[in-house]
Amino acid sequence: MKDDISVPFLDLITPHKEKEEELTKVFRGAILTGRFIGGSMVQGFENAFASFCETEHCIGVGSGTDALRFALIAAGVKERDIVITVPNTFIATTEDITQAGALPRFVDIEESSFNMDPERLREYIETQCTVDEEAGMPTNLGTGRRVAAVVPVHLYGHGADMDAILDIAAKYNLIVVEDACQAHGAKYFSQKKAFGNKLDQWAMLRHLASILEKIWAPAVRLVR
């Protein structure tokens, strides 16, 4: 056996080679119509991705980072709030929380999925926070800051334990924004749409800039 094979840490050429023709056609279409922002190509993509995700709506934005930041702000995360997430993720998850003006706090992951451990989330709220009886929202005992939201990450295509996370979020009135940037098409108990089957409202935002680059790119789900 040859023992001098070198495997590149990040290979962005091979996966694009097989799509070269398809991608070039799309690039050409964009160049020839001059519709670089919005327009029918984007709308077509939004519709196709919504249907792929078995949901009604999809909104294209500039990047997965933008999608997460917009979702946090739109859902009501304010400056000085605390947003709980996991350390085992891409930097953008945490960066988005700080860009929204909030403070990230980490809870540990489960060994089985490498995603947020709902018991650690519960433990954080029950041991490090006090819960305002009237608002029903937790406040961190150390900083006095409101805990406003939780961002579970569905890493490497594996869904986090959303039923348990949503139960805790509902109990403490937490906003839930799911970082699905690495989980397009992933299923939770055989359903794509129901990463948490108790969702009453959700939105998916798309990483638009990478349509041509990655085909399926970051998506975020917002739960309230």
Ligand SMILES: Cc1ncc(COP(=O)(O)O)c(C=O)c1O
């Ligand atoms: C888990 C996770 N969240 C967020 C992002 C941010 O996406 P983007 O690089 O499109 O801003 C990524 C990107 O790879 C990611 O893996």
